[in-house]
Amino acid sequence: MSSLAATQADGYYIPPSYYASGAYKSKSISQHAGSKGHNQYLTHSIARFELPYDGFCTKCHAIVGKGTRFNAHKAHVGDYFTSKIYEFTTKCRACAACEFKIRTNPKEQSFDYVVGIRKKVEEFDSVEAGTHGVIDTDIGAGIYQYKDGKLLDAEGEGGDAALHALEKMARGHRKALTEHEHMESLIQINTKMEEDADANANLRAGYRKERKAKKRRLEDAKSRGLGRGIFFEGETGEDVATAREVMTIRDRRKERDEAYRSEKKQFISIRGGSIFSSHKRHSSKTTLELDKIRQNEESTRKSAEAMIENGTRMKKKILVCPKNIEKGTRIEVKDVKSNSSHGVISALADYGSDSD
Template identity: 30%
Template sequence: MSSLAAARADNFYYPPGWRPEKGSINKYQKSHPLGKRAKDIKDGILVVRFEMPFDVWCTHCETHIGKVFNALKDAYTSRGVRYNAKKSKVGMYHTTILYQFELTCATCKGIMIVQNDPEARGYKLVSGIRKKVQVDDIPVGSHDDETIEQLNGPEVGIAKAADPFYRLEHDKKDKEVAKKRSVGLQDLISHQDRLSDQYQTNASLRASFRAEKKTLKRKTDEAHRLNLSIPLVDAHIDDVVASKSVVFKRTRPTKPLKKGILPSKRDPFANFGSTSSSKPSSIPKTIIRQL
């Protein structure tokens, strides 16, 4: 490596026209250490890589954004979609800086704004974006049928130990809840018993697969016989009846052939050489010349 290349590699290279009174190298070359990411740094905006922390929906085009789908594993990975976001400071929460991230939807080019939320230890969706509701986001007791129940906390145990009447009422409620749950538990147990025989379950599954495979092969052979490149569907009785009831008519009536157009069935050489006629005048003149 030459001395010039080594100096550039160590970031100690100074152009010939630079002087210390002209300021730093970046100021002299009118550049920034962060490059294009800092083109709006004078407005307090820095371009950073922002990874979507959870599944969301773009409100502009209703496109799902979030976890990346891995086609090889046929599942969603934990890595979210990443964007070049414009990061700017918008406020303070005590001593923590509130940052705003401006994203651009890759589908419709709509603007999506996300802010960090130190109070809730998460992120706040400001505009152009909507969070996908997950099971963990549903508050306890928000359902009418109370399908999600909250477990007893330590304060319940302390209250039961201190108040016998409270313990009696609470135990009665627990028995009612257990009775209500027993119906669903019995259904789960019976369903599990039906699947306990692994051999029979596997045999039934393979039989259904074989039948489906034969059906697909029959449809493929039928499409190949008809020279079709589209998949065929099962015939419906209504389609069969409708196809049989169709009567095809000629749009243009055909004109009858005129008399005399058809060639005559008589042999033109039938009388040639006949013994009944001995006159030479009956022989055509063209044949006489040839003879």
């Protein structure tokens, strides 16, 4: 009850004369109780019940398969410690005259068929049956052939009987081992799939995970502009290895380009800088190039000093022509010393004599 409803129910004063006059009867007792709930279980205690085991109707002997669903009346009929025992009541679909009553069994964690329905026996105790988990259908291994009231020996007679007995024993031993392995595998499967509800929940969880992954792939493809219904498949180990290789190649190429740009920038700075610069170079390569330039300058200076000491002079060829020289005049070039002005005068004199 909400807080407002509680206030309306208990927050008003009702005088004793109201109950003495009997007016409350017309508003409570004489009226219909109204709706008890919003579904058939709350209203009529009707629940959807699914048959847990195969069974037979005790009246018409019709087979009622496991998983058949009924609209059953659910009632609380007892308790097992703190667990409630519920009883489900329904009718046979075939004859509609036999009433089924099925109860929960918290102690055995199962269901009991109480009235109107008989459970189909699908399991037995191998120890009580005397089979020890091995059912041999071969002739002679628990199954005998009779003819005219006499037992037939299918294994033979005479000296071969002992050999047949050994073969029979070995064959039975091998079959027992095979059946034992088969029983172990069945036990493992039953241990894994013991509860139908758990197996169903695991299966649905796997499907749910797959659906969500597919939905994410569709949304990713849609964000990339792909058409409807197109999606990217999940990544594999090969895709991861290929992506890692591509990223490695890209990083190496990036490092190589950065090294090339740095070297080019350094080379441009060296070519553009002065060879007589006195500031320090941080790069070892630049220092080596500057040392080489200084060595070349030093060797050039020493060779020039040696030439001056030996009296060697550089010669120049001077061609002196008058302003008004006639076309076709022969001109002879002579070597003169650069530090003598007399050579120029002699050349002019020789020119004059030749032109005459």
